[in-house]
Amino acid sequence: MDDPAAAIKGDREAFARLYRQYARAVFVDLAARLGRREDAEDALQATFLAAWTNLPRLRRPDRFVPWLFRIARNKAKDQARRRRLGLVTLLPADVPAPATAERPDLEAMRALVDGLQPKTRAIVLLRALEGWSAEDVAAVHRLSVATVRRRYAKALEHLRAGLERRFLDEDDIRHRASDRVRL
Amino acid sequence: MRTTSDIELLIASAFSGLEPPVAVEEAIRDGLPAERARPPVRGRPVRAVALVALLAAGAVLVARGRRTEELADEPGVPVALVDFQGTEPGDGWSMNNAHLIEGEDPARGRVLTIDAKGKGRIRRGSPVADWGPYGAVSIFVKVEGNEAVEMRFLAFSGRAALVRRFTLKPGGWRELVLPLKDFRDDTGERVCGFSRIEAFALQWDKGEGAITIDDPRLLPGSARPTAADRLALAFPKGGRSHESEHFVVMSDVKALDLAKVAARLEAGLKVLGDRYGVAGNFEDKAPLYVFRDRKARDDFVERIGEHFAVSIGQPKADGFTVLGMATAFYDAKQGANRPVFVHEAMHAAIHRLLGIASNGNWVQEGLASAVQMQVDPKSRAGAETKKPPWEKLFASETLPSSAYVDAASIFDFLAEQHAAKLPAVWEALRGGKGALHTEGAALIAGALGTDAASLEAEWRAWK
Numbered sequence: 001m002d003d004p005a006a007a008i009k010g011d012r013e014a015f016a017r018l019y020r021q022y023a024r025a026v027f028v029d030l031a032a033r034l035g036r037r038e039d040a041e042d043a044l045q046a047t048f049l050a051a052w053t054n055l056p057r058l059r060r061p062d063r064f065v066p067w068l069f070r071i072a073r074n075k076a077k078d079q080a081r082r083r084r085l086g087l088v089t090l091l092p093a094d095v096p097a098p099a100t101a102e103r104p105d106l107e108a109m110r111a112l113v114d115g116l117q118p119k120t121r122a123i124v125l126l127r128a129l130e131g132w133s134a135e136d137v138a139a140v141h142r143l144s145v146a147t148v149r150r151r152y153a154k155a156l157e158h159l160r161a162g163l164e165r166r167f168l169d170e171d172d173i174r175h176r177a178s179d180r181v182r183l
Numbered sequence: 184m185r186t187t188s189d190i191e192l193l194i195a196s197a198f199s200g201l202e203p204p205v206a207v208e209e210a211i212r213d214g215l216p217a218e219r220a221r222p223p224v225r226g227r228p229v230r231a232v233a234l235v236a237l238l239a240a241g242a243v244l245v246a247r248g249r250r251t252e253e254l255a256d257e258p259g260v261p262v263a264l265v266d267f268q269g270t271e272p273g274d275g276w277s278m279n280n281a282h283l284i285e286g287e288d289p290a291r292g293r294v295l296t297i298d299a300k301g302k303g304r305i306r307r308g309s310p311v312a313d314w315g316p317y318g319a320v321s322i323f324v325k326v327e328g329n330e331a332v333e334m335r336f337l338a339f340s341g342r343a344a345l346v347r348r349f350t351l352k353p354g355g356w357r358e359l360v361l362p363l364k365d366f367r368d369d370t371g372e373r374v375c376g377f378s379r380i381e382a383f384a385l386q387w388d389k390g391e392g393a394i395t396i397d398d399p400r401l402l403p404g405s406a407r408p409t410a411a412d413r414l415a416l417a418f419p420k421g422g423r424s425h426e427s428e429h430f431v432v433m434s435d436v437k438a439l440d441l442a443k444v445a446a447r448l449e450a451g452l453k454v455l456g457d458r459y460g461v462a463g464n465f466e467d468k469a470p471l472y473v474f475r476d477r478k479a480r481d482d483f484v485e486r487i488g489e490h491f492a493v494s495i496g497q498p499k500a501d502g503f504t505v506l507g508m509a510t511a512f513y514d515a516k517q518g519a520n521r522p523v524f525v526h527e528a529m530h531a532a533i534h535r536l537l538g539i540a541s542n543g544n545w546v547q548e549g550l551a552s553a554v555q556m557q558v559d560p561k562s563r564a565g566a567e568t569k570k571p572p573w574e575k576l577f578a579s580e581t582l583p584s585s586a587y588v589d590a591a592s593i594f595d596f597l598a599e600q601h602a603a604k605l606p607a608v609w610e611a612l613r614g615g616k617g618a619l620h621t622e623g624a625a626l627i628a629g630a631l632g633t634d635a636a637s638l639e640a641e642w643r644a645w646k
Contacts, residue, residue: 012215019208027203041207048211057220070260081291109197128194129201156190163185
């Protein structure tokens, strides 16, 4: 018996394995939608508790993942209402980002991804961070595979252009400064 | 120039710290409740014996009966009709006599305010086609202004719509829940079910003022009334039901053999399919209510009008079918063999199979009469068509009962002379524009590759 089928029957260990398998992806999706880490944590907890409670009503265990993401989507909406949405970064100050001080390109990338529309942000993070295929993302977001591919490609192009514009600007400033020094 | 892989790598590195904390896993593990949702009951819908038990046991068991209807493959979670937090709330709507204002509400986030007057309407495509696995439409609403607003919610499929009317009083945020079981057909001749909904709309009927909405969604459940729901509305003092494959027969007449009635209805349906080519799946079982007398039936029709917030004229005939529900009353001499039972049940079947309302139009009356006379040749009582001119036959929206045999004759002619093209005929009638009494003949002729005058001449020459 696979884990969703076992969890439907009340196997808590199977449910724990499902959590370990999908919690990160759900969390990434929630964070992308909500824009705030603590909100994503609350919604993640609510999602898995609701999933456990309602699993007996899931008739098709093979549809567990899209079902889980639909619960997550509803919990994200509930959470967004409880706390007003704001434009904030996905990584809080108390979680050290990996060497961003030495990697301005990473810091710039985070700012650019934060600037994406929530749904696009979710697609980008599930694909680039979680390594999900376009088919898997399409299934949980109820989009066509072509739409996911198109949005992802467009978003990557936007990120690339944004990144290069940012560093071109900085290079340009540096060049001008050095010119002045030379002068 | 960075490659796509470079960008993906940068994203992965930038967000590598995005992990759910261990504390969440611990909180979930420790907080899993022992109480869980009840699994759906599999198998066929509630049977008659169970229904009697349900009714006897009262409301709690009726609620269980409803639960058995939640048999959809859809997971039992709500689905957004418009995701206000993920999109611009005002995008994608078409409007008549209404203005949309997007806004932010301190309590609810992104919301949409609609300023409209009587007959104003906003309409939007539905993200979900099959509403069958859902039990209700839910919308959070806030009403500014000084007067109550009478409105309706519509769900569209092709040229048909299902509708529910409601009144909103001025006031702050509240959840408006409209059970799909309480929706009815719109007043047009074309009707639909909940299995292929293309769009939905909010319409202002009376009153004006700004209404702010949020989070329109479908709640899990079932759009189809159960036999218990139907019995409760028709026979509040107690009734029996018998379900066959396509019909549910209900009555409070002890002497009536419900199984025998149902068997005759199934026989009629077979004729409708085999001879006239009207076949397919029902979204729900077609109900036939048999009351003890005319008054009890007429009282029920009045209650239907109140329940569905629609004005229904007093029935004039022994049989009466409205909103896909067939009604008649008992006659001790004829018992289960009463021909009107088959006639009315065929109206309910044609409603479901052809998407044509039973409002006395010639297609409904002609087909139902044709089937009735096949099942009960004696009910013809010697009546033969004199083949009146179609111009006279189709002079009004409602076919007079004296002309049923004429309209039935047209369908017998089609069955015997154009059987191969009957599916095209039914599709033309289902999807065609215009009223059936003015356009029906032309639609049929078009499907047969001819014109109405030629078809009428062919009918006259037949037999």
